[in-house]
Structure formats: C-alpha cells, structure tokens
Amino acid sequence: KGVINVTQSFFIFAFVVILVALYTNDVHAGKIVTEGLVSFWSLDRDTISGEKVKDLIGNNHGTISGKPKEVAGKIKEALKFDGASDFIDCGKDASLDLPSAFTYEVWMNPSSAGEGGPKNAGPICKAINGGSWSWQLRYNAPGNNFMGFQFNAGGSVWITVEQKLSPNEWYHIIGTYDGKTAKCYLNGVKKSETKMNNVNSGQDNFFIGQDGWVNVFDGIIDEVRVYKRALDENEIQQNYKATSQLSVDSMNKLTGSWGWIKLEK
Template sequence: MVRSRSFFFSNHRGVILANVILTRVNNKDKILMKFLKAFLLISAIALISLSSTLAFENKLVGYWSFDEGKGSPKDASGNENHGKIAGEPRWVDGKFGKALEFDGKDDHIVVKDHPTLDFTKNLTIMAWFMPKEVMTKRRMMSKNDSIFVMFDFGDSNTIDLLVKPNNDFVESKTSDWKVDQWYHFAGTYDGKFLRLYVDGKLEGEKKYGEGIAPSDLDFWIGGDDYGRPTDHFPGIIDEVRIYKHALNENQIQKVKEAPAMLQADGNSTTIWGAIKSLQ
C-alpha cells in the first residue's frame, strides 16, 4: 500500500515543501523501502544545505530575469524596482529562459533610483552575459557616481568593477573573451575588499576600505547615462541580481547555476523546485 503526504519545513527565511511517499511494505518490497530511505536521506541533506545557502536572499534588492519575453522587465526581488526599456533591445533566448540583446548604440534599461539601490559598504552585483562584439570601455551595468561594471576591451581586455568616489576598481584575469559565448560576472564589496568573479571563480581582489559613494541617479543595464553611445554594451544580458550583501564564492556558484530556484517575496523566501537542482 502506497500513500503520499506533504510536509512543510519552515524557519524565519521561508517555507520548504517536500512531498514524501509513505509505504507499507511486506518482504517483497524491501528494495523499494531501501530506495525510499535513500531518497529521504538525500532530500533531507539537500534541504538543510539549501536553507543555509538561502540565508542571504533577504538581502536581494533587485532581480531582473527578463523571462517576461515582452513588455517591461520586472523586478522579482519584491522591491518593485521595475525597468523601463529605452531604444529597441530584442527579446531573445537567454542562459535561462529569455534575455535581452542590446545593440551597443542606444539600447538600455533604466531602473529608477530607489533607497534599496543605494550602496555604501555591502554589495554583490552579477549577471550572465554574451558579448556580440569585442570593444573597449563598454558599460554593462552602471549607477553613475556610485558603481560601474565595465569592459576594458581593447586595453587590458578585462572586465572591471569600478566604484566611486575614488574610481577604485578590481579587474578580471580573464582577457580572452569569445563572441557569442556565455560568461557569468559577479562583483562584490564587503567594506574591506573589492572582489571579482568570472564563471563563479575568484579572479580579482583589492583591498579598499573607503566605501561606495551613494548616488541618487538611476541604475542602468546595457549602458550608462553619460550620454555617450560608445559606452553602451553590444550583446545579451540575462539574470541580473543585486544584493546588499557580499556573497562568497560558494554562494555565487550556487546562485549562478540555479537562478530560478530562488524567488524572493518581501522579507521571506519561497523555495521550490530546489532539491533536484542542488543534487
């Protein structure tokens, strides 16, 4: 006889739903019982790991997955930092779901300034991107007078995280970027160090304790608001996330590979479809 029952595991970060099969067995069902025990053990370990991994998700202040496929990009962080499209970026297939392709001339997204997007001591900014051209001084994301994620193609061929007011920056070791290939970028600041990760691996670190300048300017994706068309990024951008928290390498690796398993909802987090993703 086989019965199914759902259990809810909860803590201050959210609720986890697990569907568990309960089985009454006779001697002929011992193999099935061994399988179920193994499944429950693996699931329990995954749930514990997932719960600890998601401790930082309440620091998520902006998340643009671009999975709408039309209209305006929505912020899924719960902070309503929705974007407005400028120019004519194209909806295309992304690393996960849909994404936006920018022409490198005037295409960009504008997210209006909001207190949740002001950074001073703690920051993680990340995205998947696919360059369509290799050019210098292209801004992928920016909040002028505060932070820039920019490509130094043509000079050192690196990707940089630059912060104001002193224009301090940390750069990648990677310099051989391929057109039409996906890469993941993450830049962090914890009040003491700027760090830069490419494809989940630490590539740059710089001591910096002077903080990030606050800015009342808008956050841009695909360019910056200095009005220079040559600053715009030519390529595809997907899964942009901003945290008021410096994620570590392990956290960045998990988020970059399974971005859709986390769905922020105000100050709580709903976890769904996660066990299979993390096993």
C-alpha cells in the same frame, strides 16, 4: 511472520528516508542564494510587458529605451542590446543604494571584442550623466577587452577579471564588497581583490545596458541580481551553477505571487 513485517517496514522506512534526504539535498544544493537578495531582473519573456521589465524580488521595475531584442538567454530568454541606443533604466530607489556591502551579478555575452569608445560600457551600472556615480561594470576598460568593476570610493577603484574575453561567449560576472575588500569573480572563480572604502552614495540610477554616461553595451544580457551583502565563494559557485527554476512561494523565503527563481539542473 512478525519478523518479516518488521524487516519490510524497516526497509520501507529506510527507503523513504533516503528519498527525502536526496530530494532535500538536491533542492538545497540547486537553488540560488536568496539571503540579502534585493532585486532580480531575469529578462525573460514573461517578465517584460511593452517597455516595462519586472523586478522579480523588489519594486525596482525597469523601463526600456530603444528596442532590445528577445533572444535565447543563458537561462530561458534574454535581451540583446544594440550598442547604440538600447538600455533599461531601473530607477534610483534607496534599496539599490548600497555603499557598505553588496553583490552585483550578471550573465553577459558580448557581440564584439570591445573597441573602446561608445562600446566601452559593460552591462550594468549605478551612475547618471557623468556627474553622479557609484559604480560601473565596464567592458574593454581601460583600452583592453577585459571586464572590470570601477567604483567611486574616495577615488576610482578597479577590480577586474584580469583576462581577455571573447565575443559571442557567455560570462558570469560578480563583484562583491564586505565593507573592507572588493572582489571580482569570473565564472565562479575569484580573479582579483583590493581593499576599498565605502562606495559613493548618490542619487544615481541603476542601468542595465549602459554606463550612465554615453556608452552602451553591445551584446546579450541575462540574469541581473543585486544583494545587500557580499556573497562568499561557495554562494557564488551556487549561483554560477543555477540553471533551472523553482516557484518563489515554494521556497518559503521570498514574497510575490508571480516570481520564480532559478535552480541548478
């Protein structure tokens, strides 16, 4: 009888250990990378109030110009920009001034193949009025419908996805810099890299939906994130696969009472 009890206890203990291990592994594998996360604009319905857009991590809350429309996003809701007057100004706080190490991340769904001219803008940038700029993520630049980061780093430096993008499809775009090398990723896969000096540090604004000049984005934007370090390829894959939610408080790493972070299904 004692042997049976010991055996039962062992199997119960083993079962609990397995469940805990599976749960812990699933949570660890699923959550987005949070180390170095500076700002996160999910563009979901519950983060937008009138003309204000919440930054779920920092204090870089955005102000809407124009009338971007709420639509189904890659994750929950997103905003559709009209390619004419819609954009979000997230200001120029020092936390967004990252000359020597960064990761810029966005999901985008272009409405057109990119005709150039006023629709030459990608979904995010840090630039203003053409006189001061740090970087831009541009669509159809220069002259072909592909995506590329353009950096002001002792001259204009490009990293691109090196392939044409189709309209009305979702793309996950990331640009990283570790102080030596800039890299561009499309849908979790590295597409190009180049050696680069530090990016110009200026008093330019962070925009969603325009390039700081006169060019605006035509399409849907979702899940904009900024890190103060270069994510590695495993971390980029992790973020690419992130599609569900977890409370910020339960992650025990971030502060804020109303935020939430996406996790992998």
